[in-house]
Each structure stands twice: as C-alpha cells, then as structure tokens.
Amino acid sequence: MEMNTLNNNNNNQSDSSSPPQRKRVMNPVDPEEFRKQGHMIIDFLADYYTKVSNFPVRSQVEPDYLRKHLPDSAPLVPEPIESILEDVQEHIIPGITHWMSPNYYAYFPSSGSVAGFMGEMLSSGLNVVGFNWISSPAATELETIVMDWLGEVLKLPQQFLYKSSNNNGGGVLLGTTCEAVLCTLVAARDKKLSQIGRNNIGKLVVYGSDQTHSSFGKAAQIAGIQNVRAIKTKRSNSFALKADSLLSTIHSDVKNGLIPIYLCATVGTTATTSIDPLMELCDVAKEYEIWVHVDAAYAGSACICPEFRSCIDGIEGANSFSFNAHKWFLTNLACCCLWVKDHNALTKSLSTNPEFLRNKASESKQVIDYKDWQITLSRKFNALKLWLVLRSYGVENLRNFLRSHVNMAMTFEGLVKLDKRFAIGATLTEEHHVIMAWKLIQEHADSLLGSS
Numbered sequence: 410m411e412m413n414t415l416n417n418n419n420n421n422q423s424d425s426s427s428p429p430q431r432k433r434v435m436n437p438v439d440p441e442e443f444r445k446q447g448h449m450i451i452d453f454l455a456d457y458y459t460k461v462s463n464f465p466v467r468s469q470v471e472p473d474y475l476r477k478h479l480p481d482s483a484p485l486v487p488e489p490i491e492s493i494l495e496d497v498q499e500h501i502i503p504g505i506t507h508w509m510s511p512n513y514y515a516y517f518p519s520s521g522s523v524a525g526f527m528g529e530m531l532s533s534g535l536n537v538v539g540f541n542w543i544s545s546p547a548a549t550e551l552e553t554i555v556m557d558w559l560g561e562v563l564k565l566p567q568q569f570l571y572k573s574s575n576n577n578g579g580g581v582l583l584g585t586t587c588e589a590v591l592c593t594l595v596a597a598r599d600k601k602l603s604q605i606g607r608n609n610i611g612k613l614v615v616y617g618s619d620q621t622h623s624s625f626g627k628a629a630q631i632a633g634i635q636n637v638r639a640i641k642t643k644r645s646n647s648f649a650l651k652a653d654s655l656l657s658t659i660h661s662d663v664k665n666g667l668i669p670i671y672l673c674a675t676v677g678t679t680a681t682t683s684i685d686p687l688m689e690l691c692d693v694a695k696e697y698e699i700w701v702h703v704d705a706a707y708a709g710s711a712c713i714c715p716e717f718r719s720c721i722d723g724i725e726g727a728n729s730f731s732f733n734a735h736k737w738f739l740t741n742l743a744c745c746c747l748w749v750k751d752h753n754a755l756t757k758s759l760s761t762n763p764e765f766l767r768n769k770a771s772e773s774k775q776v777i778d779y780k781d782w783q784i785t786l787s788r789k790f791n792a793l794k795l796w797l798v799l800r801s802y803g804v805e806n807l808r809n810f811l812r813s814h815v816n817m818a819m820t821f822e823g824l825v826k827l828d829k830r831f832a833i834g835a836t837l838t839e840e841h842h843v844i845m846a847w848k849l850i851q852e853h854a855d856s857l858l859g860s861s
C-alpha cells in the first residue's frame with residue numbers, strides 16, 4: 410500500500426547533524442487510494458455474498474475468541490489494506506452471524522440490498538453532517554421529499570405528509586424505533602406538562618400491551634415516566650390490545666388521580682405478530698387527549714401493498730407512525746422512518762439553538778432543521794439510501810418482493826399446520842398472514858439456526 414501517511418518511525422530518527430526532513434502529511438481521502446481500496450472492498454463483499462449461503466448461519470465461535478487472534482494494542486504504524494482484509498477473512502468472518510445469508514431466519518429479515526448499500530456508500534462517502542438545513546441543504550430537502558413519497562405510497566393521511574399538511578406534519582429518518590418511541594413520548598410528555606406544570610410528572614401514565622416492544626418501557630424510563638401500563642392481551646384475541654381493556658385501565662388510573670398521555674399501539678408485535686386495532690384504540694385515546702404512536706417496526710413495510718394496507722386502517726386517528734426500513738424494505742441498517750402530524754410537538758421538546766448553529770435560513774423559519782426532530786445533533790444523509798432503494802427498485806418491484814415473502818410465509822404456515830409437533834399460536838385474520846408465519850420461523854429460530 411502506498412504510504413500516504415505521516416512520517417513513519419524511520420523518518421523520525423534523524424540525527425542532529427542532518428537537515429530536518431519534510432514530513433509527509435497524511436491525506437485521509439487520497440482519491441486514488443480510495444478508488445483502489447474501494448474496489449478491493451466491493452470485491453471482497455461481492456465474494457462474500459457469493460459464498461455466504463455456505464457458511465453456518467450462526468457463528469460457531471466461543472466467547473472471547475477474538476482476543477486470541479488480535480494484538481494487544483493498536484498499531485503505531487500503518488498496515489496495508491491487504492493484510493487488514495486477510496484478518497477480516499480469517500478472524501472476523503468466522504465470528505459473524507450471517508444476517509445476509511439466504512438461510513438466515515432469526516429476529517427479522519436481513520434487509521440489505523445493492524441499492525441500500527450503494528446509498529449507504531454514497532452517504533458515507535459524501536460524509537455530510539446534516540443537522541440543520543444550512544449544514545447540507547440537499548440532505549434535508551431530499552429527506553422531506555422522500556418521506557413524502559413513501560408516506561404517499563403507504564397511503565398515510567395527508568396530515569402526516571409535509572407538503573400536503575401545510576408543513577405541519579412530515580417525516581424524519583431516525584436510526585431506530587427506540588428513538589422514534591422516545592422522541593414522540595417526550596413530545597407527548599412535554600405537551601401535557603406545559604398545561605399542568607412540570608412538577609406533575611409523577612402523575613403521568615403511558616399505555617401499551619403486554620406485547621408492546623421493550624423499547625416502550627425503556628423510553629418511559631428515560632423520559633422519567635414511572636407509570637407504565639402493559640395491558641394484558643389474550644390468545645383468543647390474537648394478542649391484540651382491546652379497546653375496552655385500554656378504556657378500563659384508563660378509567661382506573663384517572664380515578665386514582667393519574668393523567669394519561671401516551672399509547673404505543675403496535676402493528677406486528679415482536680413476540681406474537683398481533684395487530685392492535687388502531688381505529689378503536691384511537692377513539693378511546695381521543696377522548697383523553699392521549700398521543701397515539703403506531704409502532705409498525707417490521708410489518709409497516711408490507712403496507713405499501715394495497716392488499717395489506719388494512720393493517721394500518723385507523724392510522725388517521727394516530728399522532729405518529731414509524732417503521733424500520735432496515736427490517737423489510739431493502740434498506741441497509743439503520744433507517745427508521747417516523748411520521749408525525751404535528752412536528753411542532755417534537756421541536757418544542759427537542760430543539761436547541763446554540764450560538765454556533767445560528768443562521769439566516771433557520772431564523773427565516775422556511776427550512777427544516779432535522780436536529781430539532783430527534784435526539785442527536787449530528788445525523789447521516791440517510792435519505793440517499795431510501796431514495797436509491799425507491800428509485801432503483803421502484804414501488805411495484807418492492808411490492809412484489811414483499812408479496813413473495815408473504816407467499817412464502819403462507820406456504821410455511823401450510824407446512825406447519827400439517828405437522829402435529831407445531832401449533833399455530835394465534836387465530837389469525839387474512840392480514841395477519843403478512844407476518845404470522847414469519848414469526849413462527851422466529852420462534853424456532855434457535856433450532857433452525859442451530860441445525861443450519
């Protein structure tokens with residue numbers, strides 16, 4: 410590898426009689442080195458994708474295996490990419506659980522794709538830090554446009570789209586669903602506390618079901634909300650949260666002087682694939698001015714198919730909706746899409762305005778500063794990734810891709826039903842097929858992975 414780095418050790422050891430040597434300054438983005446190494450890494454990954462189905466899906470290593478293979482401390486002098494890649498091949502690949510393997514069935518699908526990777530690569534290469542509009546106008550504007558596109562494809566109500574909500578609503582790209590739940594919960598908390606006073610935080614109460622993802626309880630903990638209700642669901646109701654259970658829990662809380670603020674409804678729960686009935690839940694929530702967030706982390710993608718859109722019927726009553734494009738939408742990690750009806754609720758809680766970020770564009774209020782819609786300040790140009798996915802595959806192909814998975818799930822369900830050793834965990838409606846059998850695969854992931 411060409412040494413385009415700071416002087417190496419030898420250069421340093423000049424004796425006092427020789428003239429001082431000019432140090433070579435490192436160019437960390439040397440274009441030719443980038444081209445050469447970039448090609449090598451793409452080749453490496455292309456070879457990996459060719460071979461990945463041959464590997465055991467679950468890594469076979471023992472805990473702490475890696476320490477034995479790597480030096481105790483970081484290198485002081487540069488190492489060539491060739492030997493780094495050799496180590497990746499020899500020591501890292503064996504320690505990988507192969508999420509990109511076609512034999513992988515755990516957790517949620519490995520949703521990498523050529524377009525998702527290319528988008529990620531473009532984003533990393535351009536390396537902009539688009540915290541506000543001025544820090545990279547295209548990053549902000551593309552995000553707004555792409556989120557409107559995707560919102561339209563999902564047939565989200567107009568209030569969730571930036572353009573057609575008179576700029577009141579809109580979408581934002583976060584890293585994960587945990588962030589989406591936390592940001593919206595904090596917005597709901599502050600909205601209520603601004604009416605009743607911050608010292609009443611101990612009275613706030615939030616609702617989910619016993620199937621709601623653990624990110625909800627964690628978000629409540631971070632937000633300082635002690636009263637978290639995990640309302641019991643039943644197998645006979647396909648583990649969905651019933652509106653009357655929600656209502657009776659609210660009644661009892663209100664009777665005890667508590668103040669309901671937030672419901673996390675789920676479309677496609679992690680353990681049982683249940684779909685909470687949004688319409689009825691939103692009706693209850695409306696009565697108590699409760700913020701409804703809909704977490705459709707993996708199942709949301711399927712709603713771009715008209716035949717599965719009914720999974721989110723009733724979304725018009727919700728305040729926010731999120732799904733992870735990195736779960737089932739061919740977008741490389743991490744990419745959570747969050748839409749809100751009222752982005753002012755988010756920005757009231759999350760905006761910051763330090764001197765060093767002030768600029769005319771922000772002050773004009775004519776631009777979006779996405780830093781104020783999220784937890785962190787810095788943010789990647791994730792919209793490029795989603796834009797490439799949408800453009801490279803097109804909505805119709807994406808729909809067909811999702812349908813092919815649903816068909817596989819239905820075939821799998823048929824096979825499971827034929828086998829007396831297995832039972833279907835919940836009575837399911839047509840829509841549940843979207844995700845149901847896939848979940849069965851998850852439940853048996855350990856044995857499937859172990860035997861692969």
Ligand code: PLP
Pocket residue numbers: 517584585586587588622624675677678679704705706707733745
């Ligand atoms: N919600 C649901 C329904 C999930 O299935 C998951 C993860 O699988 C999450 C939330 C958490 O997602 P993230 O890891 O993006 O925070």
